[in-house]
Amino acid sequence: MTYCVALRLKAGLVMLSDTRTNAGIDSVSKFRKMFTWCVPGERALCLMTAGNLSITQSVITTLQEQIDDPNFVGDTMLTAPSLYRAAEILAQAMRDVMAKYAEGINSAGENSGASIILAGQRKGGKLRLYMIYSAGNFIEASEDTPFFQIGGFKYGKPILDRVVTEETSLEDGKTAAMLSMDSTLRSNLAVGMPLDLCVIPTSKYELSEYRRIEAEDPNFRALSEAWSQELRDSFVKMRAMPK
């Protein structure tokens, strides 16, 4: 399992992912699910993956090889003239990898499904947030839906539904993403620390934050405990309400 959440706010993008993967309940590993490409002042991209790890790793490798190959003909994630075009390149890589492996994976009784969130901005364009599905089709977040989630998303959705709008600040967005992750970590063992956090402020074309939050991170732990205490205190206040 996995949990990744991406907020597209007027102030910028906030992305947060866990790092736990499991093949069955008895084979648990730690893998990065967040990847970034940045040309400071020109373009900043962040990508998060969920689903079959062999599929998503192959997609990432394909995209990186296109960037690294001096003889590659065509647009890459770093040269695409628009974020929409970058999403198309990613979607094409998804289709190519799926065409190669999905049938074999499925016939072995495994799940080849994968989904990828792509977010970023290039100079001259707007902030964009896309969700790319296994079939290579994709959707874009609109002002009505300022966040996308992939993986085990349900535990962490209520807090986002209640507090996140396009107007939410980057700092509040980080908090909302962390609390959404915290609820998921508590209820779903298949989602686990450490976390990867990325923040891309609007029209800066840079990653203003890109860091790992370790399991023993004192700030995250303090936030988690403070939130728990607040929820319990809020719950006690509900005693006064007639039911």
Next chain:
Amino acid sequence: MTYCVALRLKAGLVMLSDTRTNAGIDSVSKFRKMFTWCVPGERALCLMTAGNLSITQSVITTLQEQIDDPNFVGDTMLTAPSLYRAAEILAQAMRDVMAKYAEGINSAGENSGASIILAGQRKGGKLRLYMIYSAGNFIEASEDTPFFQIGGFKYGKPILDRVVTEETSLEDGKTAAMLSMDSTLRSNLAVGMPLDLCVIPTSKYELSEYRRIEAEDPNFRALSEAWSQELRDSFVKMRAMPK
């Protein structure tokens, strides 16, 4: 979809269910999913259903026919010498109904899956909370897991994980169940008002509450709004925490 939650507290049982069913997204109806049997001072039972409605309705009808048939030979839900035996009777009804209909339903491409929560107490016995699966197997809630959920349970689980223990009072249990339902209602359109609430206090062998909470219920609405406001206020307090 459906959402039902049952808490087994030292003080008693709290059960809450929604009433929305849907066959696809464009066929939404209202059906009772909570059923009770009570011989005051002797036995109080409450049952909640999720999954294929034709299956669960047939199970309920089978159990009621056994009770109503003066010539029925064997234990019924009202005469079973233990709650475990009542769970066995329910499980047998599930197996009989499944044997009759499941293959046909499945071959039509529909899902015959169903699950039922059974809770109650008979004089001389303990409070019991069981979950019965499609195959007619069942499990009982233990002191480590004081609640069961069926249907679309994930949105409403974080609040239960945080505030419910065996020691929780009946009033707090009602509040927790309602807030868990409120989070689910907000995030999952396939779960809808009105709600059915049942409370069975320990060793009273009666339903101290058994009522419908309508969509326009002013108390439920006020609780929902107060909780939202508390969550937003709590969220704002998190601004002071370093991240």
